[in-house]
Every structure is written in structure tokens, then in C-alpha cells.
Amino acid sequence: MNRLPFLLLLLLCLSAPVTRAQDMTRVRHTIDTLTSKSMHGRGYTFNGDRKAAEYIQNRFEEMGLQPVNGSYFQQFSFPVNRIVQTPQLQVDGQRLVPGQDFVARASSGSGAGKATVLPLDTLIFSDARASRKFFRRDFSDKALVYPQREQQRLLQLPTAYQQQLQQAKLHLILQPKALLTTVARQQTAMPMLEVLQSAWPQQAQQVNFDVQADLNQQHQARNVIGFIRGSRQPDSVLVFSAHYDHLGSQGEEVYFPGANDNASGTAMLLELAQHYSKPENTPAYSMAFIAFAAEEAGLLGSFYYVQKPLFPLQQIAFLLNLDLLGTGGDGLMVVNGQVHEQEFNLLRRLNEQHGYLPQLKSRGKAANSDHYPFSEAGVPAFFFYTLGGTAAYHSTQDYAAQLPLTKFPEVFALITDFARALTAGAAQEN
Secondary structure (H helix, E strand, O other): OOOOHHHHHHHHHHHOOOOOOOHHHHHHHHHHHOOOOOHHOOOOOOOOHHHHHHHHHHHHHHOEEEOOOEEOEEEEEEEEEEEOOOOOOEEEEEEEEEEOOOOOOOOOEEEEEEEEEEEEHHHHHHHHHHHHHHHHHHOOOOEEEEEHHHHHHHHOOOOHHHHHHOOOOOOEEEEOOOOOOOOOOOOOOOOOOEEEHOOOOOOOEEEEEEEEEEEEEEEEEEEEEEEOOOOEEEEEEEOOOOOOOOOOOEOOEOOOOOOHHHHHEEEEHHHHHHHHHHHHOOOOOEEEEEEEEEOOOOOOOHHHHHHHHOOHHHHHEEEEEOOOOEEEOOEEEEEEOOOOHHHHHHHHHHHHHHHOOOOEEEEEEOOOOOOOHHHOOOOOEEEEEEEEEOOOOOOOOOOHOOOOOOOOHHHHHHHHHHHHHHHHHHHOOO
16 A cells, blocks of 8 residues: 555544544443353354354344355364363362362363372472382372473473373363463363462362363354445455454353453444444445454464455555453553554554543564464554453453453544544545
8 A cells, every 4th residue: 555654644634523423332232242151252162153253243234234255254164172061170079169260271181080189290300210200100090280380391391201191180280370271272182170279279189070071173163254345445445353252161150251352352343343334434445344263263263364365465455453452541552563663653643632542552563363364464454452451361250340441432533543544545645
């Protein structure tokens, strides 16, 4: 995309008025819906991600957004490990609470029964006698216990050690502060549970456990795409993106709501779509609104889209990726701000003029959200996430009620100002 000199572009973006209204009641309802138990954490059990995709599709249809090539969905598949029943754990007869005291590791295999607690002897990393004792031991009836900080060192041990570790009946990994989990595309040979250090009895002797997992080799996922045709330059496209998936659930009792990550970004995506769908806000450029699946599994939805784009990537003038937008008291981070310096300076000047956010910070390239595959393919892109506020992340505590949405309207205003500046500048050039 050809660009105007910075000052002219800035003047253009400040000149014309724009109609916009932020309905925070609607925003809250969107986040409440996406984080409700009926969505099962927007993951891979009980069709949680499918329900979320259909909800977004319905919202796009209600707004009058158009499908691309006759469908709002772009389908793909990938393997994913699922904890299909709520895991159970008793320590010396005392039941620990799933989701609060412990969770299954995302890659956990299945297993059930009784096991004797065996703390890992960390001398195996440095002492020959401890290593010899390690290999003489029968682990088949043991629950091997070790702190999270030792996980990386264990993974670096030679194959013979790995094979011995896999003989254990159960692995229990002690977490010092929070139960954070992920999405796994493979399954370990043994069941693995992550337990809060504060919930683990120091002199534990015996555990009873039950973990039921299923490795689905062909999980069907769907990106959701809505389109608004531009009024003046329809072959130039601004893309707004956000991933709607989260970590899912572990059986019926435990689910990960994903309010900040990323119901907040999905709500912003839908608010932008609502804004631009109004006749008085019809954009000069075309606009695509893409809700990506499987971000938590490794940016799979966005990588798939870049490999099989529904319109040429060369038509994308800029992409704005929205993830973790539920706070903002400490400002906004702009990933790729140090890559696209002119656009970041424009964004910063807009923010300074209107006083939207206390600060804008910039980073260079980072493979931490769905902007990354596009950036690697040469598409100019920013990834926005807010700073401050809630620390809940990848846990059962990231629920809607604790999400402050401190600067949600201000971020919305800054995004629409920035989009208007980009499209106004290009329109003036032509």
C-alpha cells in the first residue's frame, strides 16, 4: 500500500467526524455468552468451539455481513488431546477439588487407581549413586511428585531416563502459584496432574486418581469470516481478527471461561463489525472480520488461513489483531509497533490528541497471536493487547465477572480512528 507522508495522513484522520456509539451492555452480554458454561470453554469437548463459531456466525448474519465464497466458515482439522471426564484426586483419603486444587495436564493420558507417593530425587541430575538407585527402582506403582521448576530438566534427560519416568503410574507436578493449562496435540503415555503446592500435603503417602483422556486425531475446527464491501476501493481490505477459541473443559465440572483470553477480543471484533455494518459508517475499503479457531493449539486457524486465503493476501492493506483487551488501566501494547514505525507513530499521535489511554507501548515481532502468520507472509499487521488489571490467564479464574473492561470504549475509539486514517489517506492518494 502506498502511504501519504505522516503529517498529511494525520490531518486527514482528524478532519471528518465519525458516527460511533459503544454499547457496553451489549459488550458485557457478548462476553457473558462466550464464557458461559454452555460454551464449555470454547474448546474441544462437548462441541464448545462449534457452539461459539455458530454464535459468531449468527451475529455476523444479523449485522448483514456477507459470507466469503458462499460460507461464513473455513473448515480444517487437527489432532487434539481432550480430558473427557472431570479428573479425580484423593491424597491420603482427602479429596482435592478439580479446577481449584488441581487440573489434568493438557497432554495427560488416561489412568485410574491407587499409587504410592514418591517425591523425585533431584540428585539424579548430578549424583551417580542417585542415578543408579533411580534405575533400580520399580516405578510401576508409584505417583512421581516433583515441582514445576524441575520439568524442563527432566525433559532434557537422556532417553533411558525418559523411559524410566514413563513407567510411573502417575505424575504429579506441583505448581507454586496458579494452575495454568494449555492445549495439547499429543498425549503422554501416563496420566499427569498439576497440583497447587498449597493444596499438597507435605507428608503425603498415597493417592487415588482417575483421569480419562481421548486423543482426537481429526478434530474439526472452523474459522468464521464476515465481509463488508468497501464503497470506494473494494479491492483493498482492512482485516480485523480475534481468536474465539479457548482451553475448553475437563469433563462437566471444570471449564476455562477465557473472558480476557479471548472473549474480550472477540467482543471487540463484533463491536467493530456492528459499527461498520451501519450504512452511515460504510468503509471506503472493504473490511474482513475473521474469528480464528485453534489459536490456543498453536495459531492453527490463522496459519491455515494464510495457506489458503479466501482473497489474495496482497489485497490486505493492514491487519489489526485483537487479543486480551479486557483491561487497559496501564495502556495498550502494540506488537509490531517497532516494525511499522510510521503507523505506530500515527496511532500514538491519535491517542495523545484524544487522551484515550495512559500510554501506548510497542514491541517488535512476536509469535504470540494470530497476527504472526500474516506478518510472516508480508502482510502489515499490529497485535493489540491491553495492560494492567486482571492477572487471570489460562485458568478457571478468567471469568466474565472479574473482567474490568477498563478502557474498552477508548480502545474501540482508537481503533476506528486509526482505521479511518488509513482508509482516508489511501482514498486521497487515488
